[in-house]
Amino acid sequence: MLAASFQSLNKARTDALISDVNWPSSIDSSDTANPDLQGLNSCIKRLLLHRSDTNSRALQPLYQAICDTCAVSSESSRALYQDTTDQIKRCIEILVSDIGSPPMRTDSEACAQWTHQLLSLWTECRSRLHLVAHLLFPILADHHINTSPYQLLESLCFTHFTQQIRTVLRAQSVVISGIISLVQQGRIDAQHTHSSHTTSPLSHADLSESLSLEDPTSSHSHLPDTTDQVKSVTDEDPSCIHIAYKLVHLASEMGLGDSLQSALAEETHAYTARLENDWYATLQPEILVKIVPQLRACLDREKRWAVWLYDATQSHSIIEQMQTKLVTNHTQHLAGLVAYLLENEDQRGVAELYSLLEFSNALPALQSAFASYVQQAGMQLMQGSEDSLIDSLLTFYTSMQHIIASSFQGNSAMSHAMRDAFENVVNARDSKPAELLARYIDVKLRAGNTIMSDAELNQCMTQVLALFRFLRDKDMFEEFYKRYFAKRLLLARSASDDAERSMLLKLKEECGPDFTAKLETMLKDIQLSDGLATAYTERRKHSPFDFEVNVLTQAHWPTFPDTSVQLPDEMQQEMKRFKSFYETCHSGRSLHWRHALGFLILVANLGKAGIKELHVSTFQAAVLLAFNVVPLDCEISYTSLLQSTQLPPSELKRTLQSLASGAIPTRVLRKHPQGRDVNDTDCFTINQALRNDRRRIRINQIQHKDTREEQKNTEQRVFIDRELILQAAAMRILKARKTIKHAELTTEVVLQIKNRFAIDASELKKAFERLIEKDLMERVEGERGLYRYIA
Template sequence: MSGDSGSLLNQSSSTDQSKNGVSRHVTQSSMMIGSKSSNAKKLTIKNFKAKPVLPENYERETWRKLEEAVSAIHRSSFIRYSLEELYKAVENLCSHKIAKNLYSQLRDVCEQHIRKQVHVFDENIDGELFLRRLEQEWQDHCQQTIMIRCIFLVLDRTYVLQNSMLPSLWDLGLDLFRENVLSRDHVRERCLLGLLELVVRERSGDAVNRSLLRNLLSMLNDLQIYHSLFEKHFLKETEQFYLTEGDVKKNQLEVYEYLIHTEKRIEEERNLCITCMDNSTLKPLIACVESQLIARHTDFLLNKGLSYLINENRMSDLQRFYSLLSSIQDGTQSLCTCFTDHVKGVASGIVMDSNADATMVQDLLDLKEKLDNIVNTCFDKDAKFIHGLQRAFESSVNKRQNKPAELIAKYVDQRMRSGNKESSEAELDRTLDRIMLLFRFIHGKDVFEAFYKKDLAKRLLVGKSASVDAEKSMLSKLKQECGGAFTSKLEGMFKDMFHSKELMSQYRQYQSTKADMQDISVDINVNILTMGYWPTYTAMEVRLPVEMGKLQECFRQFYLMKHSGRKLTFQSTLGHCVLKSKFKNGNKELQVSLFQTLILLLFNEGDVFSYKYIRDETLCKDVELKRTLQSLACGKARVLTKIPKGKDVGDDDKFEFNSDFKHKLIRIKINQIQMKETVEENIDTTERVFQDRQYQIDAAIVRTMKMRKSLSHQLLASEVYDQLKFPIKPTDIKKRIESLIERDYMQRDKDNTNQYHYVA
C-alpha cells in the first residue's frame, strides 16, 4: 500500500491441505498505517499468486465417493459419507471445470439404475394393481431424484444453469423416467387403460382410490405426456359414455328428471376434474358432457317437456333448463323459440275461444303475469325472452280482429264501476297497470277507444264510477301510451261533467227567481254534453208529463240565454229518475230510467192499462217500449203485473199496478234496459270505428299527395301505412284511392296506371 504518510506492509503465505485433499494458498496480511490528519488513506488488495491445485487422483476418488452415494440412494441404503462432505466434493469439482464430466457420469448412473428397474413392469399384472406399482416406482424415483439433486445442487446451479441446452437435474430425472419407463408401449397402454377404468368405476358410483388417480395423473402432467397420453383418450371415452347414457336416459326419465340427472353429472365431472386432473381439462370436459347430454337432445327435450314445465309452473326446473342451455351454443335461442311458440299457442287458444269471451281478458292477464314471473325468475330477465314474450302476445291478441280490444275496454269498465268492491284503490291501480301491458299489444286501439268512451260515458252520466282518481289515473296512462290526441275527447268528457255542475248551480239560482216554477216539486239535473266528445246517441222523441216538460223548457231558456247560437238537444235515452212510490207493504224509492218513469207515472191515473194505450201516451217506439215493460213486469222487481203472464210482451197485453209489491230494500234499482249494451249497439260501435278509419285513410292519402304532388301506388301505400296507427289491408287503401279519384281529389296518370297525381 502506498500513501502520502508512508506505510509498512508485511505479507506471508502458507499452504494448507484440506481434508478433501485440495491444496490452497492462504495469504495473511498485516498493515500498519501512519497517517497525518491532512492525508487521504488508500487500500489495495491483491489476488493469490498461484491457483489452488487438485491432486492427481482427486477427480477419480471423489467420483467414486459420489457414485457410491448415488447407488446407496437408489438402493435406499445407508450413505457412508456425510452430505456436507459430498456437497463440498461436488463444489470443488465444479470450481475446477470438471462439471461436464460430472454431469455426464451422473446421467449414466441414473439411467442404468432406471433400466434395471423396468423389469418390474414386465410382470403380467393389470388394472389397479399395476397402477399401484407404477405409483410406487414413481414416488421412489421422485424421492431419489430430490436426494441426488441436494448433493449435486452446485452442479445444478452453476454448470447446468450456464448451459441452456441441458435439462436441470430434476428435469433430467423426469426425462429418464419418461424415456425408459413410459416410452414402452405395454406400460403406456396398461397405464391408460387402468386410469380410464378408474374413471368409469367412479362414474358408475363405485368407490375408487382417488389419491391413486390424482397421483398418476400428476405424474403424467410432470412428465409432459398428460395431454397426449391421457386427456385426448379420456375425452373420447367421456364422449362415448355420455352419448350412450343420454340416448337411454332421455327416454327413461321425464324431462325435469333428466335435467336434474344432467346437472348432477356435470357437477360430478367438475369435482372429479378439480380433485384429480389438470385444470386445463375442466373446460373441454364440461363442454363434452354438455354436448352429449344437452346439445344433442335440445330439440327433443324442449318439445317433450317445456310446455309441461310452464303449465305446471315448475320454476326450479325451468331455471335449471335455462342454466344448462346457456352453456351451449344457441341453446337459449332454441329455448326462446320454443317458449315463444308455447306462448303463442296458449294465448291464441284463449283469444280464439269465442265461448270464453267473458273470461278472455282475465285469462290473458293471468297468463301474462305468470310468464313474466318465469322470464324474470327463471330466465334471468334475458332480453330475448322479454321481446319474444311481447311478440308472442302481440301476435296472439291480434289474431281475432277487434274483439280483444272491445273486451279489454269492457274489462276496464267492470273494474271501474262503483259496484266493484273486490279491490282497494291500490289494487285497482295495479290492475290498471296490468291492463295497460295488454293494451300495448292491440293494433286496433281505435276500437278500444270507441268502446271505452261509450262505457266511460255511462259511468259518468249514471254516477257509477268507482273513483274519480282511478278514472283520471287510467286517462293518464292512456295519454302516456298513445299521446294527447288519443285522450283529448275523453278529457273533454270530464270537462263537460265539471262545467255541468257549475252550470246547474247557476240554474238553480235562476229557477228560484221564476215565480211560475215555485210550485213544482220535481227537481232536475242536467249534464251538458259536447257533441264531439261523447258517443253518438240516437235522439228519441217522447211525451213528457207536464211538470217535467215545464222544467225542461225552463232549462232550455236559461241555457240559450247564456249561450246564444248553440243548439240544445235532450237525449231521452240517457235520462234516469228516482220515483217515490206507495205500496200496501210500505213506501219505496224506485231508481228507474226515463222510459220506465213515463210508464209508471201513467199508473197515477189508473190501475190497469193496455199496451197500445201506454204506447200512445208515451210515444215510445215499440222495441224500446216492449223492453222497458219487460223490465217492470217480468224482471226481479215486478212493480207491474203483465196480463196474461209470460216473458214476451205482445200488442194485446195489459199491465196492472202491483200494489202488493214487496222488497227488503227501501231504494230499489230496476235495471235500466236502455243502458244495457246490446248486440246491435256493439255492431253500431264497430261500424262507427270502421267509418272513422275510412276518414283517417282518406286524410292520410290526401295529406301525402298534397305534399308529394305525384307518387306511385307502392310509395303512397308505404307512407300511408307509416301514418296510420291501426291495421289496414292493401285492398282497403286501394278502395279509398278509387273513392278519392271519383271525388276528384287525385287522378291516375294516363300513361302509367300505378302513378297518381294530386288535383289542387
C-alpha cells in the same frame, strides 16, 4: 479465478440451506465422515429409497467433502457428477421395479390400479429428490448455472423414469389403458352424483395421499400446476378424475400424448353414443324431462374436463360433436318439452331446459316451441266464456311474463316470440276482443272505489294496457270504449274523475293525442255541463225539484237510440224552461233529448215497506210515477202502462223486469202472475212486502246485450272513420311533399296509422282513389306511380 469466486458464492449460499434440511436418520455417520467420499453413493441410495428424518448435522462432513472436491478442479467435479447421477439412475430403476410388472392392458381395472401406483411412485420420488438436491447442490450448481439444482435433478430423474417405463417395462399401452379406465369410472361416478354419492375403486384416501406428496415449492414439475387443477377439476368431481387429471399430464410429459389423445377421443365418441342410446330410448315427455338436467351437467363436466383431457385443437371439436349428438340432433324433441313443463307448471324444469338449449346454441327451436304453446293455449282461452275471457288472458299473459323473467332469464328473443304469438291470439276473433276489453275496463272503472284501492286500480289498468297493445284494430276498441265511457259519465257511475283521467293519459301515451281527442272532449262536456247546471239552478231557485242536464257535443259522443217516453207534466215544463235558458246562452244551437241515459231520484211511499228513496232511470221513473194516479193497493195492467208511458213494448218489458223481477231487495213492484218474463196480460202492484232496511235503493236497469245489428252498425261506423282517417293522413303527407311516389306515400301513411288499426292494401288504394275523385290529388302524366297535390 471466476470459477473459484462462483464456488465461494455457492458455498456461502448453501451453507444456510444445508443446515435446515432434515436428513435421514438411517445414514451411518462413519460413511459420511470419509473424506474420500466413499459413502456418498450409499448416502444417495438411502435418501432415495428410504424416508425417515434425522438431524442435518450428520451429513455436514459429507457435504463439506463435496464442496472441497468441486473446488479442486473441474475434472474432479465432472467425475463426481457422473458418479452421483449414475447412482441416482440405479435408484430410479430399483423404485420402478418395486411396482411390479404391468398387467394385461385388457384388464382395465388392474391397469387403473397399476397406473395409480405409478403416479404415487413418481410423486414420492419427487419429494425425496429435495434431500438429494440439497446435498449435491455444489455439484449441480457447478454444471448448470441457469437451472436450479432441483429442476436439474428432477429432469434427469424423470427422463430415466420415463425410459424405464417405455423401454424396460414397455408399459405405454397399460398407462393409456389405465387413464381411459379412470376417465370411464369418473364419468360413471359423476352421472350418479345426482341421486347418490358413489366412489370409484380408487378411494378418496388414495387421492389425498397422492395429492399431498406433491411439493408446493417447486417451480417446475412433470405434474400439472395446482392453479389449473382448480379451474378444470373441482371438489365435486370423483376421486378418479383427480388422479386421471395428473396422469394425463404425466403421460404427455412421457411422450405418450398423441397416442393418449387418440384413445381419449375414441372413448369419448363411444361414451357419447352410449348416452344417446340410453337417454333417447323413449321420447315420452315425462321420461325425457328427467334427462335434461343430466344432459346439462354432462356437457358442463365434459367442457371443463376437455381443457386437460385433449389438446387445444381437439377440445373444441370433440365438445361440439358431443353437443351435436346429445342435443342438436334431438332439438325438436327437447324443445317440445316446454309445452309439457308449462302445462305442469314446472318452472324449474323450464329453466333447466332453457339452460341446456342456450348452452348448446339451440334457442331458436325453443322460441318456436314456446310461441306454439302460447298460441295454442291462448286459442283455447279464446274459445271460453266471454265473461271471464279478459281475466283469463291477463292471468295467462302475466304467467308467461314471469316465465320469461325467471326461467328464460329475461331473454329478449323469447319475449318477442311470446309477444308475436300473443298478438295472434288476441286478434283471432276480429273485433270481439276489443269489445270485451272495453267492457272489462268499464266494469273496473265502475266498481273501482269499492273493490280495490286507487293503487290496485291503477295497476289493473296498467295490466289491461298490456293486452291493449296487442290489438291491431285499436280504433274498434276506441269505439266500444267511447260507448262505455259515455254511459259512465252520463249515469255518474265512474269510480272517480282521477281514475278516468289516468286511463285517458295511458291511452294518450300509447296511441297519441288523436286517439283520445274525442274522449277528452266528452270529459270536457261534462265539466261544462256542471257549470251550466249551476247557472240554471241559481236562476231557478224556487224549482220544486232539482233538475240537471248534460249538454253534449253530438259529433264527439257515440250515437244513442232516440227512444220516446211520456213524462209527467212537471218534468216536461222544466225541460222547456231549460231549453229556453240554453238558447239564450247559446244562440243558434238546438237541443235533442236522449231520455235513455237519464236518471232520477224518487221518494216513494211503498205502504207497509215504508218510505224509500229510489235511484232509477228515466224509463223506470215513468213507470213508477204512473202508480201515483191509482190507490196504493190497485193493480195496473201492462197495456195501461204501455199507453201511459208511451215506451216501445220491448223497452217497457225490460223496464218492468228490472222493477218486478230483479234482485229481491229491489223488487218495488209485484207481477201478477209471478214469473220473470213480462207478458201482455200481466198486471203490477206496489210491493208493500219489500224487505230492504236501507232507505236508499238503487235499481239497476237490465242491460240488454248488443244485437248483431248494433254490432254491425258499430263496425260499419269504424270502417267509415278508417277511410276518412286514411284520406286525412295522405293529404297531410301530400301537402308537405307536393309530389310523391305511390310506394313512398303508402309507407308514410302506414307509419302514421299503424298504431290505430291494421291497414289493408285495398283500403289504402281505395282512399287514394277517393282523393283523386275529389280533385285533391292527381297522377302525374308520364310518371308512373307518381302523385301530385292539388291546392
